[in-house]
Amino acid sequence: MQLVIGFAIALLAGAWVYNDAQKRGSASALGWAIGTVGLLIVFLPLWLIIRPPLVTSLCAGCEKYYHGGVSFCPNCGQRLVRL
Numbered sequence: 001m002q003l004v005i006g007f008a009i010a011l012l013a014g015a016w017v018y019n020d021a022q023k024r025g026s027a028s029a030l031g032w033a034i035g036t037v038g039l040l041i042v043f044l045p046l047w048l049i050i051r052p053p054l055v056t057s058l059c060a061g062c063e064k065y066y067h068g069g070v071s072f073c074p075n076c077g078q079r080l081v082r083l
């Protein structure tokens with residue numbers, strides 16, 4: 001039973017790291033997720049230390065904020081301004 005709970009926690013952490021990595025535009029999000037599920041105690045703290053900063057961009061056209069490595073507004077197609 002403890003093993004099942006431990007595995008569930010590792011899976012949740014892996015899913016969170018995957019989401020976080022994609023949001024931050026990391027090219028190796030899946031690798032980080034697999035590493036976290038397999039070796040939670042090593043990869044989770046490591047990711048929190050070396051993860052890239054959250055990129056926030058603003059569209060001058062529709063004044064919407066975007067996170068991640070997008071350079072053009074998906075809504076109106078204007079070039080985004082990095083904040």
Ligand SMILES: [Zn+2]
Nearest residue numbers: 059062073076
């Ligand atoms: Zn826009």
